Amino acid sequence: MRNELLIDGEWRKPASPVRIPVISPSTDEVIGEAPDANADDVDAAVRAARRSFDEGVWRHLPMADRVDVLARAIDLIEPRLDEIGRLVTAEMGLPSTFAAMQIPGAIGVGRFFLDVARGSSLTELRTTMHGPAAVIKEPVGVVASIAPWNGPFNMAVSKLWPALVSGCSVVYKPAPETPLDGFFIAEALTEAGVPAGVFNYITGDRDAGRALVAHPGVDKVSFTGSTAAGRQIGRECGGSFKRLQLELGGKSAAIVLDDADLTTTMTGLATGSFFNTGQVCAAYSRVLVPGNRYDEVVGALVATAESFVVGDPFDPATTMGPLVSKRQQERVLGYIETGRAEGATVATGGGVPAGMDTGAYIQPTVFTGVENGMRIAQEEIFGPVASVIRYDTLDEAIAIANDSEYGLHGAVFTADPERAAHVARRVRTGTFSVNSFTYNTEAPFGGMKCSGVGRDTGPEAIDSYYELKAVNLTEETAPLFS
Structure with missing residues (x-):
């Protein structure tokens, strides 16, 4: 169990000495602790993500290469699923019999995203009344990804794999109640070969989340949590036109x-x-x-x-x-x-x-x-x-x-x-x-009204991490985009 943060490809001692105790909801006992990242830690993580994105060390790789790296990360995680399941049970109380089914299911979701990415095309050539045009999907940029505590490992996979396979750089922060299982993912992504700065893992309380959302180096915020918190994030992102993906409450x-x-x-x-x-x-x-x-x-x-x-x-x-x-x-x-x-x-x-x-x-x-x-x-x-x-x-x-x-x-x-x-x-x-309760990860999941903006699953989850660029072409340049 680590007391460090993953920033720019290195496990670093946090700037703040404060630690977050992780308390078992079944015994009331402290089962571990994690760093409480402060604004300096958040800034370092976002700057690393910004540099990696701007330099193109990940986004300029062919899609097939990104898929291969993320597939290796899954292969590294898979032998440890039982260990991860036990940790999730200890962190948030999910019965172990359910964890034994749910945690492996998350791996299947990750592989689904990679299969979608393998079969996708990032450029569409169109014939318009003004001549040929190319519509190109480009990664949105630096993503601040903030997860809830009610399905920590599953949510990490469903947030990170679409963002990373699209070519984005990510700063990921789990909920303060459940910060421990994410270290398995951080270690696997690093060992699999994700370049320094492309994936950064910080743990912290709500102040760290606020600093992450407000950071000017962030292009998009992906948040799952309460509608009250989503409203605050929406106001913050609206001021700087950050892209926003919110999966919020329901009734x-x-x-x-x-x-x-x-x-x-x-x-x-x-x-x-x-x-x-x-x-x-x-x-x-x-x-x-x-x-x-x-x-x-x-x-x-x-x-x-x-x-x-x-x-x-x-x-x-x-x-x-x-x-x-x-x-x-x-x-x-x-x-x-x-x-x-x-x-x-x-x-x-x-x-x-x-x-x-x-x-x-x-x-x-x-x-x-x-x-x-x-x-x-x-x-x-x-x-x-x-x-x-x-x-x-x-x-x-x-x-x-x-x-x-x-x-x-x-x-x-x-x-x-x-x-x-x-x-x-x-x-x-x-x-x-x-006639059921079905959470279908191969179809888009998300809400209307105060339940959020955007979709978190299905092929649409990957699409949500792209910006669309239209390039108006001449007949001579059109073949270069086919």
Whole structure:
């Protein structure tokens, strides 16, 4: 475990002696520490990235060469996936059985991006009324990449591989709660041959993130996190016209239609509402149910919530680990109390499991009697809390789903394909699932409204790291761009 920062191809002692303790959310014990980079460290990292980009040591390489280097990095990481999975479980509480599937899945995402890059063309020659023109994709420049804590290793791969394969230089900062697993990626990229300055790894608290976003040497900010933080970043980037990619919060609605299969619906809600202890931006935190099936669906959802085994994330029997921190636990418990005060009813859960005062554990919770105007139905809780909302007509259900400042994800559960397509087209979200909770990394993922700007997955993720240059040509120069 390192107490250094990767800047300009070297592991450097940070300018600040301050360290960030990494606290296990399952035991409350300090399991490690990481440097708390200050403004001088951030400046050094951005200057290194700026120099590497301007000199073209990476962006001028053929695409095939960049792909080969990033493929070698994956090959170096792969033998250590079990070790990385254990570390992620210790850092943020993801049950080890899920980490054993999720962490290798991230490697598959990285390889997908490389396959897309191999088959891509960076120049398109067009015939226009003014003569031939070339449209060229060029890397956007220096990217400040800032990740959340709820899927640290996966998010690192999904942010870094598209940015790097496009030819950008990157300064990457993980969340202060989960800084340790990223060192594996930093070491692998360096050993694989990414040139000095092209990838820089800094750890730090929110002040480091603010300094990184504000740095004049940054061309684009890629941020995943809360909508409140996204608003601040948007204001900062707007002043200097930095390119911006934001994947923010959600308050996604799962619309259960009157013909929905109950087993299929509960399978989707078990994952959609409660996976990762509800710490998922795309979670189905609102469950919309028709009046004639309300009691049936509530009963099944309560049974689903009560079926989770809350406990030590390293125990193979555990299906729900702790929240990431005591602070997050306090936040979720506060929202549960708010829901009670607003008049909603806790059908199950609603507190800390008996005998689990150590750690940041919480019971999976289902609220009934929820009105869509309540805070628990409008604000992102980011915990295993599902609010069940009754509706009478399909138009009303769609209106309730759209009555949110967010627009990240959503779902419909129905046996009728035509009704499913109808709902999918009318709900205003960037992503939507039918009869499931699906995070499809081969399709674009992102949100509308206050859920963000841009898309983080699919081929579109790589495209987001390019600027388009139009070159108006003569007939004589056109063949040079074919």
